[in-house]
Each structure stands twice: as C-alpha cells, then as structure tokens.
Amino acid sequence: MNKPTARWFPIFLLPTLIAFIIGFAIPFFMGIWLSFCEYATIEEPTFVGFSNYLRVFTADIGFWYSFGFTALFTLVSVVLINLAAFFVALGLTRGIRGTNLFRTVFFMPNLIGGIVLGYIWKMLINYGILIPLFGKDLSYSTAFGFWGLVAVVAWQQIGYMMIIYIAGLQSVPEELIEASRIDGAGRWQTLKNVTIPMVMPSITICTFLTLTNSFKLYDQNLALTDGKPGSTTEMLAMAIRNAYGTTPRAHGTAQAMAVIFFIIVATIALLQLWSTHRREVRQ
Amino acid sequence: MKKSWLSWFFAALSAVYLIPLLVLLINSFKTKEAITDQVFALPNQETFVGIKNFVRGVTSIRFFQSMGYSLMITVLSVALILLCTSMCAWFLERVGGRFCRGIYFFFVFSMAVPFQMVMFTLPFISDRLGLNSPWTIPLVYLGFGAGLAVFIFTGFIKGIPIEIEEAAMIDGCNPLSTFFRVVLPIMRPTYISVAILQAMWVWNDYLLPTLVLDKTKGYYTIPMAIQSATTDSYGSVDYGAFMALLTLAIIPIIVFYAVGQRHIIKGVISGAVKG
Numbered sequence: 331m332n333k334p335t336a337r338w339f340p341i342f343l344l345p346t347l348i349a350f351i352i353g354f355a356i357p358f359f360m361g362i363w364l365s366f367c368e369y370a371t372i373e374e375p376t377f378v379g380f381s382n383y384l385r386v387f388t389a390d391i392g393f394w395y396s397f398g399f400t401a402l403f404t405l406v407s408v409v410l411i412n413l414a415a416f417f418v419a420l421g422l423t424r425g426i427r428g429t430n431l432f433r434t435v436f437f438m439p440n441l442i443g444g445i446v447l448g449y450i451w452k453m454l455i456n457y458g459i460l461i462p463l464f465g466k467d468l469s470y471s472t473a474f475g476f477w478g479l480v481a482v483v484a485w486q487q488i489g490y491m492m493i494i495y496i497a498g499l500q501s502v503p504e505e506l507i508e509a510s511r512i513d514g515a516g517r518w519q520t521l522k523n524v525t526i527p528m529v530m531p532s533i534t535i536c537t538f539l540t541l542t543n544s545f546k547l548y549d550q551n552l553a554l555t556d557g558k559p560g561s562t563t564e565m566l567a568m569a570i571r572n573a574y575g576t577t578p579r580a581h582g583t584a585q586a587m588a589v590i591f592f593i594i595v596a597t598i599a600l601l602q603l604w605s606t607h608r609r610e611v612r613q
Numbered sequence: 614m615k616k617s618w619l620s621w622f623f624a625a626l627s628a629v630y631l632i633p634l635l636v637l638l639i640n641s642f643k644t645k646e647a648i649t650d651q652v653f654a655l656p657n658q659e660t661f662v663g664i665k666n667f668v669r670g671v672t673s674i675r676f677f678q679s680m681g682y683s684l685m686i687t688v689l690s691v692a693l694i695l696l697c698t699s700m701c702a703w704f705l706e707r708v709g710g711r712f713c714r715g716i717y718f719f720f721v722f723s724m725a726v727p728f729q730m731v732m733f734t735l736p737f738i739s740d741r742l743g744l745n746s747p748w749t750i751p752l753v754y755l756g757f758g759a760g761l762a763v764f765i766f767t768g769f770i771k772g773i774p775i776e777i778e779e780a781a782m783i784d785g786c787n788p789l790s791t792f793f794r795v796v797l798p799i800m801r802p803t804y805i806s807v808a809i810l811q812a813m814w815v816w817n818d819y820l821l822p823t824l825v826l827d828k829t830k831g832y833y834t835i836p837m838a839i840q841s842a843t844t845d846s847y848g849s850v851d852y853g854a855f856m857a858l859l860t861l862a863i864i865p866i867i868v869f870y871a872v873g874q875r876h877i878i879k880g881v882i883s884g885a886v887k888g
Contacts, residue, residue, distance in 0.1 A: 335708050335788045342704035342788070346697040346759050347716065353756015354723050357731035357738055364734065372737045418626075426620045435627040437878055441870055443817025445836040446862045449843070450637050453856070457652035458636065485633065493882055535885055546727050549819050553840070570729050571820075585733055592730040599725035 365586040368578040376578070382586035385579075392561060393587060396569035403476065403565065404544040407483050411540050412533070415488045419495035420521075433496070436489035444486075448553020451482045455554075468555055475555040475563035482550050487543060491536045498532030499525070531606075538602040542595060566591055634863070641666055641856040648852045662853065667861065670842070670854035676861060678831070679838035682747045686822070686834060687815045690754035694762050694811050695804055697755055702766035703796055707775070717767065723760035728820060731757075736824045745827040753825055754815055762807050765883060769803040770796070809873070809880030816866075835862050 360372075365382055367375035386393050418436060422429050439447065455478050456467040468474050502525060510520045526533075548567035551557070557564035557572070564572065570591060574584040639655055640648045647660035654660070671677060705713040735753070739745050744753050773796065781791045797804075819836040826832040833841065842858055843850055870877055 334782075335704070336710075338788045339704065339708075342700045342792075343716075346701035346755065346763070349697070349752050349756035350720070350723070350759045351756070352738060352742065352744070353735065353753045354726070354731065354759070355719070357734035358723075358726060360734040360738075361730050372734065418623075421619055421623060424616060424619065426616045426623070428620055428624060432623045432627050434874060435630055438867075438870060439630075439633075440881065441813060441866050441877070442863060443819065443836050445817075445819050445839055446859055449839065449855070449859055450633050453640070453648070453652065453852070454633050454636055457649055461649075485630070490881070493878055494885060497882075539885060546729075548729075549817075549836070552819075567727070567729055571732065574733065581733070588729045588732065592726055595727045596725045 361585055362589060364582065365589045366582075368582040370578045370581070375582075378582065382579075382582040383590070385583050386586050386590060391573060391583065392564065392569055393590075395562075396564050396566050399476075399563065400545060400547075400565045403479060403547075404541060407480050407487075407544045408537060408540045410480065411484055411487050411491055412536055414484065415491035415536065416495050416533075418488065419492045419499055420525075422492070423496055423499045433489075433493070436492055438489065439486045440490045442486070444547075444549025445553045447482060447486055448550040451478065451485070452554050455481070469558035472559060472562040475558065478554055479547070479550060479563070479565075482554055483544060483547065486550075487540060491540065494536050494539075495529065495532050498529035502528040534602070534605055538598065538605075542598055545598070546595060637856060637859055637863070641853070641860040643853065643856075645851065645853045648856060664857075666853035666857035669851065670857040670861070673851070673854055674833070674838045674842050674858070675831070676835075676838060676858060679833045679835050680861075680865075682832060683816060683834040686747050686750055686754075687812055689748070690751040690758070690815045691808050691812050693751045693755045694758050695808055698759050698762035698807075699766050699797070699800065699804065700792060701759070702763045703770055703792055705763070706767050706770045707778070717763070720760045720763045723757075724764060728757070732820065732824060735821075739825045740827075745825055745832075746830070747826065747832055750822065750825055753821070754811075757821070758811055758814065761884065762811065765807055765810075766800070766803060769800055773799055805876050806880040806883040809877050810884045813881060 364372065364375055366377060366379060368378050368382075369375035385391065422432055442450075452468060455474075460467055460470075460474060464470075466474070468478055506524055506528070507520060510524045515523065546567055547565055548571075551563070551565050551568050555563040557568055561569075561572065566587075570584055570587045573587055574581060636652060640652060642662060642664075643654075643656045643660045643666075644662055647654065647656065656662075705717050735757075736745075739750075739753055743749060777799075778791050778795055781795045782788075786794065817836060818834075819840065822832075822834045823837050823840075826834070826837075828837075839858060839862060842855055
C-alpha cells in the first residue's frame with residue numbers, strides 16, 4: 331500500500347464516493363429493503379416478507395406478459411441487428427469508394443436520444459406507412475407496435491454494432507484469408523471457416539450489448555407506443571413504472587419487479603463476463 | 614470494377630437510412646394537414662408555412678429554456694464526472710489494498726444495475742438533499758455515472774508505467790501535483806472518450822431528470838420538454854409545431870457529430886463494456 335498517497339483520500343476519493351453513496355448505494359439498498367415492504371410513503375414501510383414477489387409471479391399484474399413480450403422483442407432485435415450490422419461491416423471493409431461517408435451515416439442515429447427517435451418514427455410509421463396502407467395507426471394492433479419498435483432499435487443500433495464488427499474484421503490477418511483462398515475455399519467457405527471464427531470476440535460483445543439494450547428499452551417504447559393498444563406493447567421497464575400506482579401494495583410490488591428486473595440484467599452481465607473470461611483463458 | 618456496384622448499393626442504403634431525418638425536416642415546414650395527409654410530399658405553395666411551426670413550437674413549451682437547462686446539466690455533470698472519477702480511479706489503482714479493491718468492485722457492480730432498480734428511491738433521496746435542481750442534479754449524475762467512468766479510467770491507468778509518477782514524487786511533487794502535471798496529460802484521449810460517452814448519456818437521458826428534477830419550478834430538459842409537448846396538450850397534438858421541435862432537438866447533435874465525428878465514434882464505442 332502506497333502510504334503517502336493514501337493520506338490524500340479526502341481530495342481524491344471522497345467526492346466521488348459520497349456522490350456514489352447518495353446517487354447509487356443508498357437508493358439501491360433501500361430499493362431491496364422496500365421490495366419486502368408495503369408503503370404509502372417511503373418513510374413508513376411495513377415489512378411483508380415475500381408477498382410482493384409472490385404477487386409479481388402469481389397475480390395478474392402483467393409481469394409475465396411483459397416478460398414474454400420483452401423476451402420475444404429482444405430475440406428478434408438481437409438477431410436482426412447483428413446480422414445486418416455484420417454484413418454492412420463486411421461490405422464496408424473492402425475499401426470501396428465512400429466507405430467513410432457510409433460509416434458516418436449509419437452510425438449517426440445512435441447519437442439521437444430514445445424519446446426524439448421514438449417520435450420521429452411514430453410520425454413516419456403512422457402517416458407514411460400504416461394510415462395510407464391500412465387506415466390504422468400504431469395504437470391499433472400489438473403487431474404494429476412490436477415491429478415498429480424493432481424498426482426503431484434496428485435503425486438506432488445497426489451503425490453502432492457495425493463499428494465494433496469493422497474493428498473485429500480489420501484485425502483478421504490478410505494472409506489468413508489469402509491462404510484459405512489459395513487452398514480453394516470459396517467466398518462463403520472462407521467467411522464461415524476463417525472470418526467468423528476470427529471475429530468471435532466482436533460477435534460476443536455485440537450480442538450482449540444488443541441483448542441488454544433491448545431488454546432495458548424504455549424511452550423508445552414510451553415515445554413510439556406508450557404500451558398501446560391497452561398495455562400489450564408494454565415492455566418490462568415500462569411495466570415497472572406503470573405498476574407503481576398509488577396504493578402501498580402497488581408501491582411494494584413495483585419495487586419487487588424492479589429487483590427481479592435487476593437480477594435478470596445482472597445475470598446477463600455475469601454471463602458476458604464469464605464468456606469473455608473463458609475465451610481469454612483458452613487463447 | 615467489381616466493387617463499384619457495392620458502392621452504389623451502400624449509397625442507396627445510406628439514402629434510405631437518412632429518410633427519417635429528411636422527412637422530419639421537410640415536415641417541420643408544412644401545415645398540420647399536409648403532415649398527416651401526405652407525409653412524404655415536399656412543401657408546396659399551399660402547404661409551406663415558413664418558420665411558423667418553429668415559432669409556435671418554441672413558445673408553447675419554452676424550448677430554449679429547456680435547451681439551456683439541458684446544456685447546463687450536461688456540461689456541469691460531464692465536468693464533475695471527469696474531474697472526480699479520474700482522480701478517484703487513479704487513487705484506487707495506485708493506493709490499492711483491500712479497501713480500495715472493495716470500493717472498485719462496488720463501482721464495477723453498479724454498472725450492471727439498471728436505473729429501474731433505484732427509480733423509486735433515488736427521487737426521494739434527491740428531494741431530501743435538494744439535488745432536484747439543474748444546479749445540483751450533476752451530483753446525482755456523478756453518483757450514478759461513476760461506475761462506468763471509474764472503470765474506463767482504471768483500465769487506462771493500469772497501462773501507465775508507475776515509474777513516471779515515482780520520478781515526479783522523488784522530484785518533490787505531492788500526489789495532487791503529480792496527478793495534474795503528470796497523469797492528467799497522459800490520459801487526455803481517455804478524458805475525451807469519457808466526456809463524449811457521458812455527454813451523450815446525460816443529454817439524451819429522459820427518465821432520471823423526469824423523476825429527479827422539480828418540475829413545479831419549470832425545470833425541463835429537452836427530452837422532457839418533447840415528451841410534455843405530446844402529453845400535456847389535451848385535444849389533438851399540433852404536429853407542425855411538434856415536428857419543428859424534433860428538428861430543433863436534433864440540430865445540436867448533428868452539429869456536435871459534424872465537429873468531432875472521429876472522437877465521438879471512439880468515445881461512444883468505449884462504453885461498449887457496459888453490460
């Protein structure tokens with residue numbers, strides 16, 4: 331331990347630590363405690379054991395529906411975004427004219443916030459597609475909302491994942507591709523047997539990123555569908571906020587949902603850690 | 614020769630990719646009826662309304678005030694995060710020991726926690742401590758954003774040879790001047806990456822300021838103002854004004870991107886570790 335430096339902790343460590351305790355640690359542990367309580371106001375919680383959790387899993391408050399909707403949405407968007415991003419990245423690593431311009435364009439939507447993005451697409455989908463074709467808008471059917479959400483997140487995230495795939499593809503040694511060509515492998519075989527195994531790290535990163543991004547989606551959901559029709563396009567993050575309601579029981583239940591949500595997200599993060607770690611050991 | 618069709622293909626794809634933004638732009642100059650009836654049509658003599666939509670939009674929700682708050686919150690938060698978390702990361706890495714490793718673990722742990730987990734309790738605490746104004750909310754961002762920033766800084770600091778700092782200390786620098794004169798200049802690229810990453814987060818963040826800021830005092834950031842423009846109006850939404858507002862909300866981002874594109878892509882990607 332570096333003693334002389336350690337004495338300087340009030341200047342170096344304390345500001346961040348205090349903010350972290352206020353902005354993260356206290357709310358986090360309070361949240362866990364309150365998930366076992368019913369409360370009208372946060373000052374006066376009544377301990378009720380696991381009954382909030384029981385209600386989340388058994389009562390008809392829409393948790394399982396939202397979970398299913400979120401899981402399906404996540405599956406579709408992860409596959410779509412990664413496939414599209416990978417093939418765009420393949421095309422944009424062959425030195426064609428305009429490569430930089432194309433990368434710039436594809437990446438840009440990533441910088442726009444979810445709320446603004448959601449409303450741009452709401453206008454486009456409603457007045458550009460659904461109303462002219464079907465005479466209905468997004469709030470008419472769950473399927474409209476589902477595919478609308480997929481379109482928004484795909485537009486937003488393909489460029490981001492593309493950049494990660496490009497970095498991966500550029501690190502594949504040229505000689506390896508050439509060797510495989512000389513050995514008589516076709517373009518598809520080279521891709522399958524040489525390129526894809528070599529960019530596995532990028533594939534892992536992108537898969538987990540899209541997985542958590544889709545699972546935690548809130549802003550785009552709020553702007554594009556706001557859960558409509560009914561609450562059939564309500565994803566988990568939105569379901570938690572809407573479950574909060576006004577009664578002591580609803581407060582506790584919403585907090586219990588938040589804890590479950592956290593456990594799912596943290597599990598995905600742990601899986602990611604484990605899979606990267608395992609690969610490092612193998613190399 | 615073979616590659617030129619690929620260039621054309623991506624040119625077409627880029628054009629398609631830009632459609633949403635182009636449609637938004639042309640519609641912010643059209644009448645409400647023209648937006649809902651023919652969204653893809655360019656404005657003509659009858660449907661072109663000049664900047665009337667912008668004027669209506671800006672006045673209806675005090676847009677420029679929101680932009681001021683957004684700007685102030687983003688700048689203060691990013692400055693605070695850069696200064697405090699870089700010092701914190703350097704301290705934790707250089708001092709080491711069980712205590713520092715324990716704290717570091719907590720920071721990394723916090724990256725895996727979604728905001729929903731603290732969504733109900735954080736506003737309660739920030740209200741109590743007066744962190745619900747645009748001047749004090751940067752402290753909340755420092756607390757909630759510390760994990761990722763400390764993680765990225767630590768990753769960089771591990772690669773700095775400690776001998777440089779030891780030499781400075783032997784020459785009579787105390788830890789503070791060592792940090793500011795030796796470590797900080799070396800970490801410049803990391804500062805830029807973290808700044809961009811955090812700036813994009815704070816600028817676009819919707820839920821945290823909605824729950825934390827005191828809206829009765831008129832504290833609205835841009836995403837909050839946009840959201841309120843659709844939900845506060847009873848009756849129907851004024852699409853003309855709304856399109857104008859969305860356009861205005863995007864302009865700062867486009868300008869920012871145009872100025873520092875290379876840094877921005879690098880910075881945003883450096884957050885790829887966040888799970």
